[in-house]
Amino acid sequence: MSTRFRTGMVVLAALVAVGAGLGVTLMKRGDSPSGSRASASEEEKRPWLVGLSLHMTTDDYGVYMSRAFQETLEAARVDSVITDARHDGQRQREDIERHIARRVDALVIVPTDDQLITQETNKAADLRIPIVAVTAMPGSRVTTTILGRDRDNGFDAGTILARKLGGQGKIMVLNTPTDLTRLTLRHEGFQDAIRGTGLQIVATRRDVSKEGCMAAVEEVLREHPDLKGIYAPFGTALIGAASAVRARDRKDIVITGIDADFEVLRLIQEGWVEATLAQYPSEHGRLAAQAALRILRGEPPLPSVDAPFKVVTRENAAAMARELWERELP
Known part of the structure; x- marks a missing residue:
């Protein structure tokens, strides 16, 4: 060295x-x-x-x-x-x-x-x-x-969320507290996907850590117990959102987003995250x-x-864990 x-x-x-x-x-x-x-x-x-x-x-x-x-x-x-x-x-x-x-x-x-x-x-x-x-x-x-195909990834995540919810219901959006163009593009794509549907964004929260995103989702769930979906456009947001939903045993809440960290893939396999767009x-x-x-x-x-990029669902989560991280899902 x-x-x-x-x-x-x-x-x-x-x-x-x-x-x-x-x-x-x-x-x-x-x-x-x-x-x-x-x-x-x-x-x-x-x-x-x-x-x-x-x-x-x-x-x-x-x-x-x-x-x-x-x-x-x-x-x-x-x-x-x-x-x-x-x-x-x-x-x-x-x-x-x-x-x-x-x-x-x-x-x-x-x-x-x-x-x-x-x-x-x-x-x-x-x-x-x-x-x-x-x-x-x-x-x-x-x-x-x-x-990184940011706008299209956001659009795909929104399309999957809208389809799974039948185009109806209250949803929340997570974002970062910083001015980050790639997250802005993802959000624009997501909004394009749900425009004209019956999905209603009732809350937007900004944090970047798993713990902060988990707390944000818990707060919104207290305000809107009838929440039906969450859009989480980066890895720690997906993990935090799914952790909050799992703590309440709310598998009726559909979560989609972007990033395929190993923990995200595990949550997909367990059914807590519906789909993500893998970078x-x-x-x-x-x-x-x-x-x-x-x-x-x-x-x-x-x-x-x-x-x-690749769309990840429960069907290919295990294969993506091997492809991305060279690890086996438990």
């Missing part, structure tokens, strides 16, 4: 716990982001360094995405440095400033509040640091965006790293790259 990495790396406890092995790989430097060739002495002194600014590592997405990101770069003999914003927008602003100070050659961002970090991302762009965004980041000068975090990490490598090698950057 290089001295540069040891002094610069922010230790991610969540990743250490799962053995992600954050560190530096073999040293290699080729074409600079501007396309000019570095001298042989520069190659010996400093390899390419690609930064990853993560939104959080408290869910399976962050852990597996960052692992695949690093493994892809290691295979290409490129160094990486990873920071965890812990779903704190101000912390992510500071993280990006640290990546800039480290003189990273490219920067991959999974934003926690994409509107809050535009000043920092555009500062990086001014310094000719290419940005790879793992979701839409309007306002930032991004070189490549890994597209592929490992594939997101691989695609983001490949996009950065393409830029660093002087190849024409791709403005956008489509990421895979």
